Amino acid sequence: MMNLKDILSPFSAWRNLLKEPVTIKDPLTERPGAPRYRGFHKNDIEKCIGCGTCETICENEAIDLVAVANVDTKNGDSGLRPLVDYGRCCWCALCVDVCTTGSLTMSNEYTWVSNDPEDFRYIPGVDKKEWDNNDLGWKKPDYTLIPTERMDMEEMEPSEREGTFLEIVRGYSRAQAEKEADRCTECGLCVATCPAHMDIPGYIRAVREGDMEEGLRLLYETNPLPEICGRVCTHRCEEVCAVGHSGDPLAIRWLKRYIADQVPFEEYKRILGITSIEENGKKVGIIGAGPSGLSAAYYLRIRGFEVTIYEAKSKGGGMTMYGIPKYRLPMNMLESEIGFLEEIGVKFVYETRVGEDISFDEIYKKHDAVFVGIGFEKPYKINIKGEEQKGALQAISFLDDINKGKKVDIGKKVAIVGGGNVAMDAARVARRLGAEVYMLYRRRVEDMPADSEEIHGAYEEGVQIIPQTIPVEIIGEGGKVKSIQYLMAEMVPDEKGGRPKPVPIEGSEQVLEIDTLIGAIGQEADYGFLPQEYLDKIETNRGRMLVDNNNKTTLDKVYAGGDAVNKTADAISAIADGHRAADAIERMLLV
Amino acid sequence: MENFNSPQEIINFAIQSEQEAHDFYIELAGLVKFNELKVILEQFAAEELGHKTKLSKIVVDTEKTGLTAESVLDMKMADYTVDIQTKPDMTYQDLLTIAMKKEKKAFKLYTDLAQKITDQNIKEIFLGLAQEEAKHKLRFEIEYDEYILRDN
Numbered sequence: 076m077m078n079l080k081d082i083l084s085p086f087s088a089w090r091n092l093l094k095e096p097v098t099i100k101d102p103l104t105e106r107p108g109a110p111r112y113r114g115f116h117k118n119d120i121e122k123c124i125g126c127g128t129c130e131t132i133c134e135n136e137a138i139d140l141v142a143v144a145n146v147d148t149k150n151g152d153s154g155l156r157p158l159v160d161y162g163r164c165c166w167c168a169l170c171v172d173v174c175t176t177g178s179l180t181m182s183n184e185y186t187w188v189s190n191d192p193e194d195f196r197y198i199p200g201v202d203k204k205e206w207d208n209n210d211l212g213w214k215k216p217d218y219t220l221i222p223t224e225r226m227d228m229e230e231m232e233p234s235e236r237e238g239t240f241l242e243i244v245r246g247y248s249r250a251q252a253e254k255e256a257d258r259c260t261e262c263g264l265c266v267a268t269c270p271a272h273m274d275i276p277g278y279i280r281a282v283r284e285g286d287m288e289e290g291l292r293l294l295y296e297t298n299p300l301p302e303i304c305g306r307v308c309t310h311r312c313e314e315v316c317a318v319g320h321s322g323d324p325l326a327i328r329w330l331k332r333y334i335a336d337q338v339p340f341e342e343y344k345r346i347l348g349i350t351s352i353e354e355n356g357k358k359v360g361i362i363g364a365g366p367s368g369l370s371a372a373y374y375l376r377i378r379g380f381e382v383t384i385y386e387a388k389s390k391g392g393g394m395t396m397y398g399i400p401k402y403r404l405p406m407n408m409l410e411s412e413i414g415f416l417e418e419i420g421v422k423f424v425y426e427t428r429v430g431e432d433i434s435f436d437e438i439y440k441k442h443d444a445v446f447v448g449i450g451f452e453k454p455y456k457i458n459i460k461g462e463e464q465k466g467a468l469q470a471i472s473f474l475d476d477i478n479k480g481k482k483v484d485i486g487k488k489v490a491i492v493g494g495g496n497v498a499m500d501a502a503r504v505a506r507r508l509g510a511e512v513y514m515l516y517r518r519r520v521e522d523m524p525a526d527s528e529e530i531h532g533a534y535e536e537g538v539q540i541i542p543q544t545i546p547v548e549i550i551g552e553g554g555k556v557k558s559i560q561y562l563m564a565e566m567v568p569d570e571k572g573g574r575p576k577p578v579p580i581e582g583s584e585q586v587l588e589i590d591t592l593i594g595a596i597g598q599e600a601d602y603g604f605l606p607q608e609y610l611d612k613i614e615t616n617r618g619r620m621l622v623d624n625n626n627k628t629t630l631d632k633v634y635a636g637g638d639a640v641n642k643t644a645d646a647i648s649a650i651a652d653g654h655r656a657a658d659a660i661e662r663m664l665l666v
Numbered sequence: 667m668e669n670f671n672s673p674q675e676i677i678n679f680a681i682q683s684e685q686e687a688h689d690f691y692i693e694l695a696g697l698v699k700f701n702e703l704k705v706i707l708e709q710f711a712a713e714e715l716g717h718k719t720k721l722s723k724i725v726v727d728t729e730k731t732g733l734t735a736e737s738v739l740d741m742k743m744a745d746y747t748v749d750i751q752t753k754p755d756m757t758y759q760d761l762l763t764i765a766m767k768k769e770k771k772a773f774k775l776y777t778d779l780a781q782k783i784t785d786q787n788i789k790e791i792f793l794g795l796a797q798e799e800a801k802h803k804l805r806f807e808i809e810y811d812e813y814i815l816r817d818n
Contacts, residue, residue: 455759455814458747495817517818524817547746567739576811579742596818599757607699615702617813618758 108183113166113213115184116159118200120146122178125153126262126317129170129179137163138170143201150268151315161195168213173220175260175317181213182206223322226255228329233535237507240401243532244306244329249285252333255326256282258318265312265327270643271297271651275312275327282330288346290334295347298650299373299416300366302408303395305332309526309645340411349419355379357664360442362429362604365393366646367637368448369413370653371660372421378661382421385438387428391416393450394638395646397475398497400504406478430604439609444632444660447620448653451598451638457492461549462594466556470501470595477504485510486590490559492516492546493595494523499530501593502538512537513587515544515561517577545579549592558588600639625659626652634660673788676779680795681721683772688714690768694761699754703761710765717798738800741807744770762810769803 094100108114125146130138140155148154157170157179171179179199184206189195200207229245236243247255261276269275274293281290294301308328316324344350359375361368364386372382390396391413395404417423429435439445454469456462466486470493476483489505491498494516505512514533516523519542523530533540543564550558562584564577599618602610614621614629619640626634636652638644670676688711695707744766750756752764773796780792 458750458759458763460746460748462748493818498817517815545742545746573808573812576739576741576808578739597814597816599759602700603755610699611701613701615700617702 105186108185108212110183110211111213112181112183112185112211113168113171114182115187115204115206116157116170116199117180117182117204117207117209117212118157118198119176119178119180120156120200122176123156123200124151124176124178124264124317124320125155125157126175126260126264127153127155127157128173128175128260128262128317129157131260131262132169132173133164134167134169135163135165137161137165141198143198148267150311151264153264153267156198156201158196158198162192169220171213171215173260174215175221175262176320177215180215182209183212184209219321221260221318221322222258223318225258225323225326226251228326233537236402236536237509240507242405243402246336247326247329247333252282252330253285256280256330259283259325260317262317264315264317265325268315269312270645270648271654273297273312273331278334279325279327279330282333287334287337288342291338291343291346294331294334295373297654298647299370300395300412300646300650301331301335302412303366303392303404304328304647304650305335306404306408307395307399308647309643311647340415343415344418349377352377352420353379354381355665357381357443358383358441359444359446359660360385360438361446361448362435362438363393363448363450363637364388364391364413364423364425365448365450365637365649366395367640367649367653367656368393368446369416370650371446371448371634371636371657372416372653373419374654374657375660376416376419376421378657378665380660380664383424383442384421385424385427385429385433387426389425391423391425393448394452397478398471398500399478400474400500400507401478402503402507403500428604434606435604435609436606439633443664444634446653446656446660447628447633447635447639448637448649449600449602449604449639451600451644453599453601454594455597455599457546457549457594457596459546459548461551461556464549464551464554464556466551466590467549467592467594470497470593471598473501473593474504477508483508485593487511488589489513489591489593490515490587490589491593491595493597494518494525495595495597496525496529497598498593498595499525499533501595502533503529503536505591505593506533506536506538510591512539513589514538514540515546515559515587516540516542517545517564518574519543519566522574543577544585545577547579547584550586556589556592558586559592560584560586598638624655625662626656627659632663670783670788673791676788676791677721680776681718683775684714684718684721687711687768687772688718694752694756694764697752697754698756698761703756703758706758706761713802717802720798721795738797739804740800741804741811743807743810744803759810759814762806762814766803766806766810769799769806773799773803 127140130140137160138157141158143156146154231243256279259279263276265275266272278290278293310328312327313324318325358381361372361384364384376382392409396409427433454471489510489512491502491514502512502514544561545564546559546561548560562579565580566575567578568575612630620628620635622628622635622640626636628635634656636656637649641648691707691711695704747763750760750763776792776796780789783789
């Protein structure tokens with residue numbers, strides 16, 4: 076029931092009718108905003124990565140990403156910073172809430188007088204303001220608009236892995252993939268970092284929308300080996316993922332694999348629109364069927380080139396076929412992708428080693444262009460005493476034998492020398508064969524060049540890593556490896572700022588009894604196939620061929636890519652090389 | 667053991683050693699198949715000539731030789747790597763191994779000479795030369811560490 080107060084109280088406001096407004100009576104007294112007021116924007120320029128998620132979410136289009144002085148574009152940072160337009164902003168703070176790094180905040184300042192309307196378009200953090208050091212105001216809240224945890228990938232338990240080469244990673248279901256894809260902000264920082272510049276936000280969107288055919292088309296625009304990359308890519312894209320600044324980065328590699336796994340190979344031609352190829356009459360010879368050669372072959376073939384790949388081994392894939400263990404990359408995936416290339420007309424000449432079964436000169440003369448993708452297949456020796464004995468193996472040939480299905484007797488105790496991905500593969504394969512495995516690495520575990528997930532996998536599977544060890548002699552008995560002697564190393568800082576140097580500690584000798592020693596310290600290219608007259612014209616730097624921006628070598632009409640060219644030594648860089656060379660060969664021969 | 671009667675004779679001996687090292691690298695450059703390695707060997711050779719010139723400028727009739735004893739990092743790679751035979755298809759790994767072992771031998775030679783001589787001035791000259799060789803060896807060891815042992 077209504078009482079008298081309810082009736083009279085609205086009229087009490089009339090008492091203020093003749094009073095002067097507070098803004099006229101007391102214009103200069105500051106009235107601070109509430110501690111969490113959404114006032115003017117601030118931005119921590121060092122923390123900001125210019126991902127543009129703030130710009131995307133702004134309903135009023137009040138934010139533009141612009142280039143600013145003294146901030147350079149680098150991996151994981153677009154070099155752009157948000158400019159805010161207060162003619163449009165409604166201070167809803169969604170930009171702050173969604174900011175992937177938490178760099179964008181709002182102060183609780185809300186008064187700003189200026190006669191120049193341009194002043195109200197400014198770059199927070201760059202255009203200095205008096206509220207820049209004001210700690211109060213609105214900050215990224217505890218809740219998050221982007222889920223921080225990635226969708227778990229189901230894996231085979233470490234205890235189940237001994238004795239089997241079945242694939243460890245099971246792959247996402249549709250629901251899992253779509254949920255993971257939902258976390259992507261489509262900022263595109265990953266595109267710049269990916270050596271092949273794949274349209275990552277595009278194919279993740281295709282996953283989200285359930286359009287696998289569009290996803291496959293987007294993958295093949297820049298990468299004709301998505302099954303391979305979806306499993307073993309070094310995924311540098313994930314290292315720069317904006318979402319990774321406040322949680323787990325997107326599982327980009329697994330999403331790529333998800334798309335490739337969904338589409339049957341027999342549908343590829345139709346989906347990719349390669350139903351007929353118009354021949355252009357030009358011939359390209361490719362040496363080596365590794366990722367760079369296969370990539371060059373695909374992009375050349377779909378443009379009408381007659382492409383022939385010369386491969387020394389009996390199957391294509393290069394290191395991905397012979398070097399990567401099948402628990403990481405099942406052979407049928409590789410064979411299917413290579414089969415698709417055969418289906419569109421790429422000719423494979425297997426078991427033909429250039430320089431032995433066919434001369435380089437012949438290939439050079441009968442093709443309009445040549446692509447060299449020979450990889451790094453010649454291992455560096457450890458170069459210590461005793462390496463010539465039985466039981467001292469090289470990781471590359473060990474992995475090759477295992478992938479070919481050969482039986483390799485490694486005994487019960489194995490030492491691996493090295494700390495890169497090849498060493499990890501050798502160690503994990505040796506564990507699967509039931510051996511007790513020790514890894515001798517000269518530096519600290521954190522210095523290992525292997526991917527962190529490989530190191531993690533090795534630990535999970537029981538590989539014992541002995542860091543800061545310098546092998547000095549392989550001791551044998553009757554011509555067979557018996558033990559390895561090593562020295563412990565101390566890490567001495569490099570005066571010039573390089574990696575700390577491992578220096579042996581005198582008197583720290585240790586001996587490890589072993590049955591097999593596997594060297595995995597690195598590889599180099601084998602140029603034995605090149606006659607001297609060509610060798611003289613191909614410039615190299617520390618064993619890698621020098622190429623220009625088109626992947627052209629210093630030898631006329633010869634292009635090159637993959638490990639024998641780039642230092643990153645991964646499949647995705649090789650694929651990018653092949654694509655770039657194919658574009659350049661097309662320009663050279665057809666334009 | 668060489669017998670030296672004066673500091674100048676030591677310097678002359680060192681100069682001759684550097685010339686021999688230069689000739690060795692030039693000979694090797696004529697042997698290898700790769701242009702890149704030829705260029706590197708010619709660089710090595712040029713550096714040995716540089717050392718020779720540096721030694722030639724030392725004025726031995728004063729007490730100062732311009733060579734100072736300082737501690738140089740020894741990664742000891744030359745100690746445990748095996749000897750390499752020179753051959754036409756030598757690799758970069760082979761060249762670096764040969765070079766660091768050669769520098770190690772030179773270091774050891776000068777250090778041994780210094781130990782066996784009582785004249786303080788001459789001793790210092792030897793130790794100074796040994797330090798120079800140690801620096802050259804470290805350079806090759808760092809190169810080996812960075813490019814050959816990149817996965818180790």
